[in-house]
Amino acid sequence: MSDALPVAWLVRHGETAWSVAGRHTGLTDLPLTARGEQTARDLAPRLRGLAVASVFTSPLQRAAKTCALAGFGDVAHFDKDLVEWDYGDYEGLTSREIRARRPGWTLFRDGCHGGETLAAVGARADRVVQRLRAVDGDVLVFSSGHFLRVLAARWLNEDPSAGRHFVLGTAALCALGYDHDRSEPVIRLWNQLSYAVA
Numbered sequence: 001m002s003d004a005l006p007v008a009w010l011v012r013h014g015e016t017a018w019s020v021a022g023r024h025t026g027l028t029d030l031p032l033t034a035r036g037e038q039t040a041r042d043l044a045p046r047l048r049g050l051a052v053a054s055v056f057t058s059p060l061q062r063a064a065k066t067c068a069l070a071g072f073g074d075v076a077h078f079d080k081d082l083v084e085w086d087y088g089d090y091e092g093l094t095s096r097e098i099r100a101r102r103p104g105w106t107l108f109r110d111g112c113h114g115g116e117t118l119a120a121v122g123a124r125a126d127r128v129v130q131r132l133r134a135v136d137g138d139v140l141v142f143s144s145g146h147f148l149r150v151l152a153a154r155w156l157n158e159d160p161s162a163g164r165h166f167v168l169g170t171a172a173l174c175a176l177g178y179d180h181d182r183s184e185p186v187i188r189l190w191n192q193l194s195y196a197v198a
Contacts, residue, residue, distance in 0.1 A: 053137030088115020
């Protein structure tokens, strides 16, 4: 592995009331909880030493606020492709509530009735991957859990459904990079949390 190869650092937003409750939060623009704000602040010293060429954030407030509290709000560029999956009719519901309506449902296989298809989320992730790879240097990205899971799958040239394998906590730090050269995309770090999970 060469340290000269660029790294795409990913950060999932801090905790919201719906993330605590396990509710699917797509385009509903919820604020961070007090704990979510604190874990976002806790990211600042961990990210301070990064020499990034560009910073991108979802325009949704949970990601943008995490970005700002982590110390990058003044240099971040809003990217609409970084918003979370549009869950359609499943917005605000827990997986248990969705399965009561649709037994056996899983997001990465079945998608969301009235919402965005997995293919559409994958296409957005592909556009983001292209933008990240076009930057000359390391990048820092703030977004939401399910979208970042699809982004990781597409970084690896895997089907978007492979995102089901990448669990991601709130305020988690990840790094996408390369092994020997740019033809070998890898995950260098995944789901590193700055706080103890209760």
